Amino acid sequence: MFKFFEPNKIFKITSRAxxxxxxxxxxxxxxxxxxxxxxxxxxxKQSHAVRIMYVHVPSAWIxxxxxxxxxxxxxxxxxxKNKNFFLISKSLAPSGFVFNIIALVTGAIWGKPTWxxxxxxxxxxxxxxxxxLFYAMYLISWRIYEDKExxxxxxxxxxxxxxxxxxxxxxxxxxxxxxxxPASINILSKSSIHSSMLFPLMLMTAAFALFSLLxxxxxxxxxxxxxxxxxxDRL
Amino acid sequence: xxxxxxMNGYGVFVLSAFGFSMLSLISLYLVIKIQFVKEQNKFIxxxxxxxTEKANSAKLQRINKEILADAINN
Numbered sequence: 001m002f003k004f005f006e007p008n009k010i011f012k013i014t015s016r017a018x019x020x021x022x023x024x025x026x027x028x029x030x031x032x033x034x035x036x037x038x039x040x041x042x043x044x045k046q047s048h049a050v051r052i053m054y055v056h057v058p059s060a061w062i063x064x065x066x067x068x069x070x071x072x073x074x075x076x077x078x079x080x081k082n083k084n085f086f087l088i089s090k091s092l093a094p095s096g097f098v099f100n101i102i103a104l105v106t107g108a109i110w111g112k113p114t115w116x117x118x119x120x121x122x123x124x125x126x127x128x129x130x131x132x133l134f135y136a137m138y139l140i141s142w143r144i145y146e147d148k149e150x151x152x153x154x155x156x157x158x159x160x161x162x163x164x165x166x167x168x169x170x171x172x173x174x175x176x177x178x179x180x181x182p183a184s185i186n187i188l189s190k191s192s193i194h195s196s197m198l199f200p201l202m203l204m205t206a207a208f209a210l211f212s213l214l215x216x217x218x219x220x221x222x223x224x225x226x227x228x229x230x231x232x233d234r235l
Numbered sequence: 236x237x238x239x240x241x242m243n244g245y246g247v248f249v250l251s252a253f254g255f256s257m258l259s260l261i262s263l264y265l266v267i268k269i270q271f272v273k274e275q276n277k278f279i280x281x282x283x284x285x286x287t288e289k290a291n292s293a294k295l296q297r298i299n300k301e302i303l304a305d306a307i308n309n
Binding site: 007011012015016033036037038042047048049051052055056059094095098101102105106109110112113211214215218219221222224225226228229231232233 | 239242243245246248249251252253255256259260263264267268270271274275277278281282285293296297298299301302305
């Protein structure tokens with residue numbers, strides 16, 4: 001089954017896809033920004049400050065989703081001895097890291113008007129900062145180590161350690177008394193957010209997911225060309 | 236327009252959050268794009284320096300042809 005996804009076979013698709021994904025991303029982002037900044041209503045308590053949610057929450061979701069995917073792919077790469085899984089993980093990490101930083105910075109900006117402070121060593125915020133550190137360690141490992149087998153082991157170890165933090169991030173608002181509000185959106189139960197705010201939130205999430213896909217495809221193609229460059233050296 | 240930017244006094248927070256996010260996305264896109272173009276140019280230069288025999292051997296791999304075709308199309 002994995003042979004179908006071999007880099008040699010899918011490069012034709014991955015090299016052509018970015019321009020279409022970029023086009024779709026620009027459309028979804030434009031509609032999302034109009035909805036988030038103009039059409040969506042202000043909150044009765046937070047007023048217009050609530051609009052920060054439309055970049056903060058999708059960024060946090062995407063960064064958590066990408067880290068979970070990286071962990072799953074790294075472990076699968078080890079189990080199935082498939083190097084392509086590591087290549088996919090490596091290509092996913094940059095956008096996950098940037099969305100993690102966006103979530104932290106926009107969270108700080110949102111914190112000032114709502115809590116009166118830019119930063120608090122709150123369980124949710126601190127655990128998100130720890131996730132950013134795991135992302136940084138993961139990305140740095142790929143830069144430091146030349147030996148492929150060694151880097152596969154180290155990055156997988158980092159993701160396994162880091163994934164322990166993911167449920168802590170998710171449930172930190174339930175387990176401890178935090179400044180951060182509990183989740184407003186639940187997949188299994190009724191969400192406490194109104195549809196007029198849910199729609200722009202979903203649009204911005206879709207836009208950020210498309211952006212992650214775009215960056216993943218471009219990075220993956222770059223990594224494949226790097227491999228082929230080394231192949232030409234050996235000829 | 237003023238209301239859109241002022242946002243009951245929250246405009247500076249909202250717009251700086253959106254501004255930072257968009258700037259981060261644009262920066263990441265540019266960094267990745269530059270890396271891609273650099274590797275692509277390196278590939279073309281290396282391929283061009285190969286002798287006929289080696290170039291023919293390299294062309295047997297479909298992905299090498301795809302990379303070259305993609306570079307020409309861009």
